[in-house]
Amino acid sequence: xxxxxxxxxxxxxxxxxxxxxxxxxxxxxxxxxxxxxxxxxxxxxxxxxxxxxxxxxxxxxxxxxxxxxxxxxxxxxxxxxxxxxxxxxxxxxxxxxxxxxxxxxxxxxxxxxxxxxxxxxxxxxxxxxxxxxxxxxxxxxxxxxxxxxxxxxxxxxxxxxxxxxxx
Amino acid sequence: xxxxxxxxxxxxxxxxxxxxxxxxxxxxxxxxxxxxxxxxxxxxxxxxxxxxxxxxxxxxxxxxxxxxxxxxxxxxxxxxxxxxxxxxxxxxxxxxxxxxxxxxxxxxxxxxxxxxxxxxxxxxxxxxxxxxxxxxxxxxxxxxxxxxxxxxxxxxxxxxxxxxxxxxxxxxxxxxxxxxxxxxxxxxxxxxxxxxxxxxxxxxxxxxxxxxxxxxxxxxxxxxxxxxxxxxxxxxxxxxxxxxxxxxxxxxxxxxxxxxxxxxxxxxxxxxxxxxxxxxxxxxxxx
Numbered sequence: 525x526x527x528x529x530x531x532x533x534x535x536x537x538x539x540x541x542x543x544x545x546x547x548x549x550x551x552x553x554x555x556x557x558x559x560x561x562x563x564x565x566x567x568x569x570x571x572x573x574x575x576x577x578x579x580x581x582x583x584x585x586x587x588x589x590x591x592x593x594x595x596x597x598x599x600x601x602x603x604x605x606x607x608x609x610x611x612x613x614x615x616x617x618x619x620x621x622x623x624x625x626x627x628x629x630x631x632x633x634x635x636x637x638x639x640x641x642x643x644x645x646x647x648x649x650x651x652x653x654x655x656x657x658x659x660x661x662x663x664x665x666x667x668x669x670x671x672x673x674x675x676x677x678x679x680x681x682x683x684x685x686x687x688x689x690x691x
Numbered sequence: 692x693x694x695x696x697x698x699x700x701x702x703x704x705x706x707x708x709x710x711x712x713x714x715x716x717x718x719x720x721x722x723x724x725x726x727x728x729x730x731x732x733x734x735x736x737x738x739x740x741x742x743x744x745x746x747x748x749x750x751x752x753x754x755x756x757x758x759x760x761x762x763x764x765x766x767x768x769x770x771x772x773x774x775x776x777x778x779x780x781x782x783x784x785x786x787x788x789x790x791x792x793x794x795x796x797x798x799x800x801x802x803x804x805x806x807x808x809x810x811x812x813x814x815x816x817x818x819x820x821x822x823x824x825x826x827x828x829x830x831x832x833x834x835x836x837x838x839x840x841x842x843x844x845x846x847x848x849x850x851x852x853x854x855x856x857x858x859x860x861x862x863x864x865x866x867x868x869x870x871x872x873x874x875x876x877x878x879x880x881x882x883x884x885x886x887x888x889x890x891x892x893x894x895x896x897x898x899x900x901x902x903x904x905x906x907x908x909x910x911x912x913x914x915x916x917x918x919x920x921x922x923x924x925x926x927x928x929x930x931x932x933x934x935x936x937x938x939x940x941x942x943x944x945x946x947x948x949x950x951x952x953x954x955x956x957x958x959x960x961x962x963x964x965x966x967x968x969x970x971x972x973x974x975x976x977x978x
Contacts (some may be wrong), residue, residue: 542732589796591758597845600974615911641880643756643932646752646753647746665796673727680932
């Protein structure tokens with residue numbers, strides 16, 4: 525299934541676990557260092573002031589460096605705990621890897637957001653990047669909050685609508 | 692080219708090869724797994740790992756963006772001459788290899804305390820990432836072999852080194868190893884795993900045996916114990932990326948060292964990811 529960003533609620537409703545998707549367009553990246561800081565901005569109501577609009581967005585849990593991109597474990601505390609508030613703020617597709625808790629499955633469902641996993645195939649994933657830029661927290665280096673333009677980033681839907689492949 | 696430059700260049704090339712190229716035993720193991728796998732989603736993931744390896748080799752780019760922390764195993768022949776500046780040259784080769792790869796710039800800035808909290812940011816230079824203390828072993832002969840291993844972060848989260856009370860039973864120890872391997876494989880996120888175990892008398896010895904297992908292990912040659920661990924964990928059906936399927940573990944390496952006269956065995960496990968072990972070896976003779 526081809527997904528073009530930004531992603532609407534109707535598109536998400538038509539996606540099921542085990543669907544293979546390919547993302548086209550702009551997506552955000554963030555992991556351990558950036559996501560808790562992003563959550564703080566949301567809580568303070570400062571996210572739009574920073575020029576970050578998460579509505580309909582795709583968020584890939586990865587660092588961005590000259591070595592490429594690749595999913596980090598999304599079940600790290602800093603990442604998984606950020607998913608509920610980021611979903612409420614508009615993130616529709618979280619991409620990473622690893623098993624997430626049943627609590628997170630429920631939180632995602634409440635916001636009509638999904639979680640997709642991506643093989644850690646950095647050579648392949650890096651070949652679909654067309655543009656990259658830092659959006660926030662540049663001092664975090666490779667873990668800064670980035671925006672990427674991608675052409676066909678592959679992922680497989682692991683959690684959607686209260687269902688999970690991790691049983 | 693002088694000896695110093697030769698060591699620098701060969702070390703750098705070994706690092707790049709380890710980071711960008713699947714060995715024959717890895718490629719063959721993946722093709723065997725794809726042929727046996729019945730789960731279509733698992734097959735898709737295994738196929739992507741093979742495609743990734745083809746792109747990485749062709750373009751000489753990292754297999755994984757977590758290019759890892761360099762570790763080296765240096766095996767020195769009893770009759771080998773170690774040239775002046777040898778270890779310094781290995782350091783130089785690691786730095787050069789990381790810059791040319793390029794490695795992920797993930798060396799942490801700051802003093803002792805701020806490095807722990809990662810509060811002073813990261814070095815922009817890929818080459819600022821220093822290698823772990825070298826592991827040295829003696830061998831017969833007049834050669835020196837250097838194996839460069841690149842150890843990514845995910846397996847560090849899921850690995851552990853702990854004592855096991857053996858109760859004078861091989862089965863008790865193996866059962867515990869299977870239990871650890873199953874738990875780690877479930878949580879890793881980068882399955883199929885390559886599990887490496889070292890069994891020794893101390894925590895340090897067990898960890899060094901584990902590193903040696905990764906440096907020497909061959910996925911096409913699995914011992915009875917290795918096959919038993921692999922088959923038992925694969926029965927759980929966790930599968931690639933936890934999607935289900937028969938290939939949770941691609942291979943197992945077990946390295947059993949000398950044991951202590953006591954009720955305890957120290958086991959070190961590294962739950963390696965789908966690209967492990969990323970390694971390459973170079974041989975020197977300076978006599």
